[in-house]
Amino acid sequence: MRARRVKGLKRGERMDGAVERIVEVRLDELLGFMPKAADPAQVAALHDMRIAAKRLRYVLELTSFSFGPYAERAAKRAKDLQDLIGEIHDCDVTLPRIEAMREELMAADAAELVRRAGEDDDLDPSLAGGAPHAEAWRGLETVIVHLAARRDLLHQRFLELWRKLEREGFAARLRYAITERAQPADSIAAEDG
Template identity: 30%
Template sequence: MAKAKPVADLVLSASVAENAEKILHVRLKEFYQWEQYVDEPYEVANLHNLRIAAKRLRYTLEIFAEALPEDAALLLTEVEQIQEELGNLHDTDVLIALLRLRLGSLDGGTGYEEALLSSTRKPGKSMFSISPALVSQLLAPHAAPTAVERQGLEILLQKLQQKRKAFYLTFREHWYQLKGHDFYHQVLQLNG
C-alpha cells in the first residue's frame, strides 16, 4: 500500500482554512497520481492504492468540513462513492482469489492470487487481511473440493467475475464523469 505523502509548509499560526488547503492539495495530488491505472482493470494493487488515496482525500474533506465552503459536501459525496466502488472491486478480487485457491487454479487470474500467497509469507502488514492459516488450509491437498463442490464453486467464480466486471465498469464510468466535470479543479478551488 502506498504511504501518505507528508504535507510540508504547515504553519501553526495559520488559520485552519489555510492549512486545510495545503493538506487538501497534497491529498488531491496523491489521489490523481493513480489516475493512469483507471483504464487498467487488472492493475489490482494500483487500483487498491487509488482506493486508499480516495480514503485519505475523503478524511481530509471530512475533517476540514467546517473550514471549507458548502460545495465541499458534494465533492465529498463523490469521493465516498469512488472509494465504495473501488472497495467493491477489491472485495470481489479477494473473493475471486480465494475461490481460485480453493479450486487449485492459480493461473490466468487477476494477480491477486500470487500477491495473496506472497503476502502471507512476509512478516508485517499486507494488502490482504487473510490469515496464512486459511491460505494453508485452502491449499492443503486434503482440502480439494469434491466434483459437486467444484461445480458449485466454479459457478460462483463465474458470477463473481461478472460482478467484478460490472463493479469495474461502474467505477470507470464514474471516474470519467468526474473528469468531465473537472473534479480536480473543483477541489482545488474550494479555498479560492
C-alpha cells in the first residue's frame, strides 16, 4: 500500500505545522479502511490498515512530545491496533501455507493408494487407513482449525478495540492534540517562578 501524499509541505517551514498535516493525512488514511476492514473476508483491507496504523504510530512516536498530551496516548493506541492486526495477518499468511501442505500430502497419499490398488477394479476402503501421510495431514487439519478459530477471535478483538477507540474519541482527540503545542520547559519554569 502506498502512503498518501502529504500536500503543502514546504522547505524551511516549522516542524509542528508540517507534522500536524502529516498526522492528519496518516489518521485519515487509517480511518479510511473502515468499515471495509470490519468484514473478516477483507484480508487486504485489514492488512493495509495495519500498515496505515504503523505509519501513524511512527510519526506520533517521533513527534508526540511537541503536541498535546493525547498525542502520546494515540501513538500507543496505534501500536495496539497495529499489533493486533499483525496477529490477524500472521493467521492470514500461515493458513494458506498449511492448507497447501495438507493438500500436497493428501494428493501424495491418494496417488499411493491408487498404486497400492494395483489391478483391482475398485479401491479397498481399508487401504485409506494405512495412507503414509494420514497422521501428518490430520495434524495439519488440527492446525488449520486452530488458526481459523484464532483468526476469528482476533478479528472480534479488533472490532472491540476499534469500537473502544471510537467511544473514546480517538480521531477527534488526536486531531485536537496535534493543534495544541507543548510549552517549552523554560517557559513553564518562568511561569512558575
